[in-house]
Amino acid sequence: MKPFTLLISAICLFALSSLAVAIHETQPAETQVVLPGANAAKLYDYITKQKPYTSWEMWPGKGKMYKGTQPHGDFLTTYVNDAAMSGIKAKKGSMPDGSIIAKENYGADKKFAALTVMYKIKGYNPAAADWFWAKYDGGGKIVASGKAEACIRCHEMNKGNDYIYSGQLKK
Numbered sequence: 001m002k003p004f005t006l007l008i009s010a011i012c013l014f015a016l017s018s019l020a021v022a023i024h025e026t027q028p029a030e031t032q033v034v035l036p037g038a039n040a041a042k043l044y045d046y047i048t049k050q051k052p053y054t055s056w057e058m059w060p061g062k063g064k065m066y067k068g069t070q071p072h073g074d075f076l077t078t079y080v081n082d083a084a085m086s087g088i089k090a091k092k093g094s095m096p097d098g099s100i101i102a103k104e105n106y107g108a109d110k111k112f113a114a115l116t117v118m119y120k121i122k123g124y125n126p127a128a129a130d131w132f133w134a135k136y137d138g139g140g141k142i143v144a145s146g147k148a149e150a151c152i153r154c155h156e157m158n159k160g161n162d163y164i165y166s167g168q169l170k171k
Ligand code: HEC
Pocket: 067, 068, 069, 070, 071, 072, 073, 076, 078, 101, 102, 103, 116, 117, 118, 133, 134, 135, 144, 148, 150, 151, 152, 154, 155, 163, 164, 165, 166, 167
């Protein structure tokens, strides 16, 4: 190769690599928020501060304060993150890893009483569809979390629907 050709190639290579670095650096910081893992306090932080559930979409077809049943409350508002929404729309019978459903529970007096959450973590609890369960009282205090037996025992009646009550995940 002639020295001139070599120089041009070197310049091209340098230009390409700096472009690659530039593209990498312009990735929005938002995509770098990592999911919290199996920890109720971190999960609460994630869904109230980092990715506030109140800015998520509501369960399709259900608005704010729809009528609920026991044990959850007389009125409910249910939010789903993007992963959970894609699971609802895909109609494949289950929700993907990273799905989070956050449900506000209100008493007959319409006072906010508790937040109940289902969060799917790959490999967390294969015996019960890998859901991490959490319940927080009106002030955000953890009331139940993890492989919560009471939650599982009732929700497993819908085992064939990925433990979900609010809607059919299959066509
Ligand atoms: C006795 C049955 C029962 C128990 C116990 C129970 N749930 Fe539920 N859950 C329901 C029903 C029924 C619904 C549908 C909404 C409604 O009608 O209240 C529901 C809905 C939900 C939803 C919305 C997604 C879905 O499945 O539709 C979440 C999240 C949830 N429950 C979390 C929990 C957590 C966390 C616990 C334990 C702290 C728990 N549940 C305990 C019956 C139960």
